[in-house]
Amino acid sequence: MILLFGYGNPGRGDDALGPLLIEQVNQLRLTNTQCLIDMQLLIEHTIDLLAFDQIVFIDADMSCAEPYEFLPIHAEKDASYTSHALTPSALLFTYQKIYQRTAPTSFLLRIRGYQFELGEKLSIQAEINLQAAISEIQHWHSQYT
Secondary structure (H helix, E strand, O other): OEEEEEEOOOOOHHHHHHHHHHHHHHOOOOOOEEEEEEOOEOHHHHHHHOOOOEEEEEEEEOOOOOOEEEEEEOOOOOHHHHOOOEOHHHHHHHHHHHHOOOOOEEEEEEEEOOOOOOOOOOOHHHHHHHHHHHHHHHHHHHHHO
């Protein structure tokens, strides 16, 4: 079973890329796949990871290559481990500590964004990058199911 987990703030322009991808992919009704959206990753999300073999975290990023970067990630303790909002790697690390088992195979899809100001709309280039990322998820999903 696969979890697609998009996170970001829909009120901050391109930061909405993660949730927007999930909304569009959810309409495709991919087999053996569940979707989840939130504003940020929290320790409480460890319970959401329990039933899955593979997880793809999806987020906007102003520093990644265009149109996106899609890479495997691993559990790792980092500076966010003790904060309110976690990185995907820190969430996987927390999962392993709580449940005393290896975290599911995980990936991070970072979609290139440009405008992150409060009240901004999605930029045109971010929309183009979003469509490319959706195609990547569909291609990736067809290989793993």
